[in-house]
Amino acid sequence: MKLTDLECDILDHMWHEPGEPVRIRDLRERLNEVRARRGEPPYAYTTVATVVQNLRGKGAVVSAGGRLAGYLPVDDQAGRTGDRMRETWEESGDADGAIERFLSGLTEEQLGRVDRALAVARRKPASRQDGMPARARLVPRAYPVPAPSGGGAPQGDVPHDPNALISGLLEQQLKTLAPRRITKRAIAGRLGVHEKTVAKRMAGAADLPREQLEELVDALETPDDIRPAIFRLARRIPSPKEAVDPRRLPDMPTMRAYLDSIKRPSVLYDDAWDVVYYNKAYGELFAPGPLIPDRPGVMPLENGVLYMLFHPDAVRLLGAGDPEAYDRHWRTLAVAHFAAVFEGNTGNPRLKSIFRQIRKRPNLYHAYRNAAKLIHEHGDVAVSSEPRPFFDPRSRTRTRAQVLTEAHPNSPLQHATWMIEGEGEGEGEGEGGGEGEGEGEGEGEGVGEGKIEIQSACDED
Numbered sequence: 001m002k003l004t005d006l007e008c009d010i011l012d013h014m015w016h017e018p019g020e021p022v023r024i025r026d027l028r029e030r031l032n033e034v035r036a037r038r039g040e041p042p043y044a045y046t047t048v049a050t051v052v053q054n055l056r057g058k059g060a061v062v063s064a065g066g067r068l069a070g071y072l073p074v075d076d077q078a079g080r081t082g083d084r085m086r087e088t089w090e091e092s093g094d095a096d097g098a099i100e101r102f103l104s105g106l107t108e109e110q111l112g113r114v115d116r117a118l119a120v121a122r123r124k125p126a127s128r129q130d131g132m133p134a135r136a137r138l139v140p141r142a143y144p145v146p147a148p149s150g151g152g153a154p155q156g157d158v159p160h161d162p163n164a165l166i167s168g169l170l171e172q173q174l175k176t177l178a179p180r181r182i183t184k185r186a187i188a189g190r191l192g193v194h195e196k197t198v199a200k201r202m203a204g205a206a207d208l209p210r211e212q213l214e215e216l217v218d219a220l221e222t223p224d225d226i227r228p229a230i231f232r233l234a235r236r237i238p239s240p241k242e243a244v245d246p247r248r249l250p251d252m253p254t255m256r257a258y259l260d261s262i263k264r265p266s267v268l269y270d271d272a273w274d275v276v277y278y279n280k281a282y283g284e285l286f287a288p289g290p291l292i293p294d295r296p297g298v299m300p301l302e303n304g305v306l307y308m309l310f311h312p313d314a315v316r317l318l319g320a321g322d323p324e325a326y327d328r329h330w331r332t333l334a335v336a337h338f339a340a341v342f343e344g345n346t347g348n349p350r351l352k353s354i355f356r357q358i359r360k361r362p363n364l365y366h367a368y369r370n371a372a373k374l375i376h377e378h379g380d381v382a383v384s385s386e387p388r389p390f391f392d393p394r395s396r397t398r399t400r401a402q403v404l405t406e407a408h409p410n411s412p413l414q415h416a417t418w419m420i421e422g423e424g425e426g427e428g429e430g431e432g433g434g435e436g437e438g439e440g441e442g443e444g445e446g447v448g449e450g451k452i453e454i455q456s457a458c459d460e461d
Contacts, residue, residue, distance in 0.1 A: 003055075003058070003060065004051075004343055006051055007054065007055055007060070009031065010027060010048070010051055010052065010055065011073055013031060014027070014061070014071070014072065014073050020072075021070030021071060021072050023070040023071075024049050024052055024070075025045070027048055027052070028043060028044075031043055046405060047340075049407055050340060051340075052071055054345065055071075056071065056225055057228075059229060059231070059232050060073060060074060061073050061074060062225055062229045063225040063226070074228075074229045074232055162233045162235075163204050163205060163206045163207065165233050166202075166205040166206055166230050167202050167205060169222075169226060169229070170202045170205060170216070170217070170220060171202065173221070173223075173226065174187070174202075174220060177220070177221065187220060190219040191215055202216065205230070206234045206235070208234070210236045210237070210238070213231070213236060214238060217230055246270050246276045246412060246413055247276060247277075249413070251411070252276075255268055255277065255415075256268075256277055259277060259278070259279040259415070260280070262279055262417060263281060264281055264417050264418060265278075265279070265281040265285045265286075265420070266279045266281065266282055266416070266417045266418070267304065267415070268413055268414070268415050269303075269413065269415075270412050270413055270414075271341070271345065271351075272348060272351055272354070273303050273304045273306070274350065275300075275301055275304065278301065282301075282418070284394060285392075285394065285418065286300035286307075286393075287301075287393075288301075289393065291313070291316050291317060291391070291393045292311075292313065293313055295311055295312070298310045299311070304416070305334050305337070305354065306354065308330055308334040309331060309334055309338075309357075309358070310357065314326065314330075314331075316391060317390060317391050317393060318331075318389075318390065319388075319389050319390075320390055320391040321391060321398075322389060325388075326389075329388040329389060330388060332367055335358070335364060335367040335368050335371060336367075338355075338358070338368070339368050339371035342354075342355055355368075387400035387401065387402055387421065388400060388402070388403075390420065392420055392422070397422070399420060399421045399422050400421045401419065401420050401421070402418070402419040403416055403417075403419075404417050404419060
């Protein structure tokens, strides 16, 4: 599993208290304490929340239950360290030379540890399946792990048997279905097998063929944040899931009603910034017209980031007609935001399409390649809520705008509300800090005037 430096840093902080869930708010405080000691700017809540969601998508962490319960890593620290060592070795041009150089620098005591580890490995060779080595995983305490129906480890201590771990997760998921009267008998009906077969498969899920494991977790309606952990514990690679149209999500009616209740311009978009729904105020703000000529595919009512990056007339509104302000306060931040998301989701076809368009423009690609340095030096730039130059097409006046974002847990959707100066006092809608904790921590320190030392992304390509 390829992880970025920030993702590795977040995992390191999660391992401070093994087995205990960590909330994003607490994780942010730990990260920023370290950054403060180094004299580095702090991360905003939205940055940490985005990286944790990327880790969850990679199967590196799982949710501990509800939105406020926090997250836990799937691997233990020793397992992740072993992964890094193996990845570095396999990627080296001279694997034999690399391991010889590594061993030659060890002390006698350390070589003794290597000898003992080799003896254990030879007695119990790691079985490989689907390219993933077998080993014990760290299991969240937030998921009770009962003994399988055929016996096994007692409740309480965390066992290292993958079958017991997966069985505990599946039994817990089955309990969540109980209020809907979905029992093992109902699951058996879905699978077309006997109820005893369901119990047997749940108890020995780690040994099931991939197809049967997928059928089992799907029949149990296993949430997307738990599903990757089950497949990792079983050392299986799940089949790619078909993309779900966000407009058909069960909670979309509620989300639409929520946006309609907000007086300020508000928009709902997916993980590739495609607009899913917007309220009346947002539609009026970005309606096609003289200031927003129709350019199919890059209109703000279709995709917010594509509009910021590629619409030739975006500078009229974003930056209030000032190309330098547009580049500094809008376009460069959009490139950095895209880079942070794409790095953790390189398999997303929509993000790949945006990346290909960025690569065709030398100055945009230069900004993309410098995004990591920009984020490291200036803190959070993925979502900046500092007031930015903006031309309001409704009043045709130069003003400033703030964009406040809110992530929706267990959903591919995000929500942004535009605060336009001069609109009057609002009720502060959409100011939640990302994970629904209502703490308003999505302040986004942003990048102040004169701080971005990066080639202009707005120059002629």
